[in-house]
Amino acid sequence: MEPLLQQLERFSEVLSVSGTAHVSTWGPETVRRALDWARYLRHVARRFGGHARIRSAVERRLRSLWGPEGRGLTSFQALGRGDVQLFLSLLRNRALGEAAGRALLLQLLPGAGPRDADAEELQARLARLARYRAALLLLREAGSPGGERPALAEDPVLLTQAQLLLGRLREAREAEAGDPGGWLGRVWTRAPRDHFLQVAAVALLQPLEKELGASGPETPGEESQLLVRWLLEQSEVLAAFCRHLPAELLTSVAGRHPALSRAYLGLLTDWGARLHYDLQKGTWVGAESQDVPWEELLLKFRSLWHAPPPLQEEVLAALESSRARGGDFEVPGLSVWTDLLLALRRGER
């Protein structure tokens, strides 16, 4: 077992290196050997896919290797397509020398690798990849001509990424790698923020079902719980989450996750408390420019106001208790809570 795990470790390193400038030292023979190696491990993956013990040992080891770059092998499943991963990584890498590059491309011709009767060949897999790519481009054009965007929760791109995110969280949980906070934090710092938040929200809306590439029995919802916990621990991310996502999306998420809905209401209350009434303008304004404007606050509350119970009741309770704390005024312009409640009730009529 140990030699196999060492091999894996070594190959995972090769895979990580394949995306760096180090490949400039690779010759044709190195490229061929690396691909042979990948094929061998694919064979291993196929052979031991059904052995729970070997599988989990491999997964544990792979997880411990999963570096900050997010490269290398990530799961037992990934072992089955290490050759494609390696190929694409090298193809993208401009540092690869001319002769080595030639050797890489020649791997695409039939008969380049050893014939592997039970394995789909590298060429076939890459050809399918090209087919999928073309199909997706065609459908994008036909599905939303002129780049019209679907509602966030229905956007297939976001949905896919949300499923990927949940998949990673599940792997982290299964491998008992403990806290996924580390790499979630890394993704947060590297990915476009709004985009990350949208993906996280869509992930939190997913029904409890088998997700991408899942295997074995599911413990429903644990991945989203991990995500919720992480969000609650990261006040900066949570604030951005509650501030920048569209109100409707936030309401749906809050309806699903009580812990988040409490935090969301807490933030809204904080933001509301920062507003003061501008007598001249006759409206509520923030003390500083980054404060949440009244309109936005109202929009968010209005969406929550129309949510199905029990969320609706919680919102009402939160607003009323804030109003009570502020002196229970009924006249507009004295308490932001009174005015919010009046505006919401007005909107109802």
Add this chain to the structure above:
Amino acid sequence: MDQDFVGLASDCQYWLQKLSAWDQSSTLETQKDTCLYLPQFQEFLRQMYEALKEMDSNTVMERFPTIGQLLAKTCSNQFILAYDESQKFLIWCLCCLINKEPQNSGDSKLNSWIWGLLSHILSTFRFDIKEIGLFSQGLGYEPVDYYPALLKNVVLSLVSKLRESHLNGFNTQRRMAPERVASLSQVCVPLVTLPDFEPLVEGMLTYHGHEPQEVLCPAFFEAVNEAFLLKKISLPTPAVVSLWLRHFPSLEKAMLHLFAKLISRERNSLRRIECFIKDSLLPQAACHPAIFRVVDEMFRCALLETDGAPEVLAATQVFTHCFVEALEKENKQLRFAFKTYFPYTSPSLATVLLQHPKDTPQECRLQLLQRISQMLREAVEDQACGSCVDPFESWFLFIHFGSWADMAAEQLLRSETEAPVAALLWLLAFYYRPLDSSQQRAQTMAKVEAVLSRLQLLMLSRSTPLSAKELQAATGEGSNADPTQSVCGQLIRHLFLNFLLWTPGGRTIAREAITLMACTDEITYEIIGFLDQTLYRWDYLCSEAPRSAKLARELLQELQAQV
């Protein structure tokens, strides 16, 4: 060999022009044209690869100077890249251009240009405003991991859009414009065989817009039908029914596909024929009268074209059997009147014929047979009634339910009670020779009746066992003296075979008699067909005649081993 290259080089020119034309605009018209040529272009790429793989890069460039331009244009045509195996052949062709031992900067430039093209078609892409690649790489996923999942989600999202358009026909906000559905159907042409794509195909097939005309393009129907017939995709029955209802050419193609399977060089047993037929989904689809009428029309044409070939007769009967079964399964209460399925004949006749013999007690079968005979005779021969139906139409209806004729023959030889001989004989004479005049039919009946009484005489108590020669003499088989004999030869042979199966004396000499009878290949096949059909019928009627069935099975096996 050089000749082939000349042909390929001119093909290159032709395709280069086509690709340039397609390149220039991306209208529905150019898309249509592209889809039309996809299979041909794939074949060209395959041939090109076969030619290129034997050459080195420099020779390729000499012989096909425009190949680079051609392949580059192909790399940017998503329809071609998405179609079947075209992208595979394209990748192979590109790799053949690689200069394995670059001598100068030109060679290196060529290689790096190929590198660029391959990177392009295999690269990640900006699917939307956001960079999917960055995020996914952040999570450690490669396109190979997420493209299939993304496609699945795109498909599902389009399906729900279609469903919404279907439900919210008048709500223009949530509705997919008809032009958009039309262009989506065009785009789907190369995609129908992709894994996980079926929900969209199904969604499109069952989508009915609110427009009077068909919105889906014919090429879409053709592509789906083709993939379905070649079993590249599987679709639920309602979707297939919808396909054939909306596009009759596809239905005709499905029927021709079935015919080709049924009437192959190898002779199929009825069981196998039944499997093919059921597998085709055509009997289930035919529950819809419009589909039934097209299918039935094709059976009619096939019968007319082949002069009533036994294979076509058998296929029509088995098809009807499966169709009736599907009809019963679909709905006990008929949704459509029989008249809608069989518009050219009397509805009461169709109703009687449709009765399942299995549900009719043995003793009532004779009465039913008599009734069928009477009704057919009235329809065909009764000039007085004035509404005389074309005899062919009556016969065509009758042969759908041919097992009644087989049962009539059987009853003539096995019935213990007094059988309505004249009625049964008429039925048989009509079945085998539908276009005879009534006078000719009377002659046939007289001849067959004579044979029948000779056979019955042989069965009566006798001291010596029957011999095959005696039997042959009784049926008049083997004597070529009387040319009129051959006219009803098939009918007499069938009675004779029934005699061998049903009478104790017949069973003892059955083998010998059949050997004598099977003097030509044609007759041997006829006997095989008869035995197969008889066993098939007994099987679905759950007939209880173990001795006859055992014998028939053995004889069938022996004869099949001979041919």
